[in-house]
Amino acid sequence: MTTQGIADDDSEALPLLAVGTTADIYLVDEETVLRRYRDVHDATAEAALMRHVAEHGFPVAEVYSAQGRDLVMERLHGPTLLVALAAGEFNLHDGADIMADLHRRLHAIPAPRRAGDESAAGDDVVVHLNIHPGNIVLSESHGPALVDWANARTGSLDLDTAMSAIILGEVAVDSEGDYSRAARAMLVAFLAVADGNPLAQLDVAAQSRLNDPALFAGEKSLVVPAAALVRQYSRDVIIGGEPTAS
Structure with a gap:
């Protein structure tokens, strides 16, 4: 398993960290999370915009990879x-x-x-x-x-x-x-x-x-x-x- 892509079978073994309205968040390791949309989805545009704002110094999680309905990102530690x-x-x-x-x-x-x-x-x-x-x-x-x-x-x-x-x-x-x-x-x-x-x-x-x-x-x-x-x-x-x- 790498941050370049996580197969469906692999994600089933990951701890579920949070459940959102359209996506679930899985814990890959202490510093990495997987955001997986439940329906057919292309997360690449979302990732591109997150990278764009990060380049301008905006506080956002670092995106490691985006593929299909998956985003692998930095885990943000702290309360909402x-x-x-x-x-x-x-x-x-x-x-x-x-x-x-x-x-x-x-x-x-x-x-x-x-x-x-x-x-x-x-x-x-x-x-x-x-x-x-x-x-x-x-x-x-x-x-x-x-x-x-x-x-x-x-x-x-x-x-x-x-x-x-x-x-x-x-x-x-x-x-x-x-x-x-x-x-x-x-x-x-x-x-x-x-x-x-x-x-x-x-x-x-x-x-x-x-x-x-x-x-x-x-x-x-x-x-x-x-x-x-x-x-x-x-x-x-x-x-x-x-x-x-x-």
């Missing part, structure tokens, strides 16, 4: 920001600052150019489209680092900010959830410090969430009220002053 927030190791404003900082650093990276394409990239930057506390690892090697690059591409930074806001909003409007009040407060804090204008791409972000096949029906039912909450709080920020979570 979500776990750290739940444990009280960071307050919600600290968490919002970490999220906003990763947005700013990512959006400063120019869109990669295709071979032979000398045209200007316009306003497009690298966007992750899934930045939230559960996808931020407080790693020993890179500091706060982003994982789960399945949705990443080039696009508008406003869309990236809007997507993060809606994801926080979905938790905030879930009255049956354990973290509804905390998520509402963190959404307020994030909107106060995030770059870009989430209102400019809020409808696009909401439709993208509604079209996401990984979301269950119950989760999709939260998207529209979440977008309404983001719209309300964003307008408060634009008018001036930090909105009050209620």
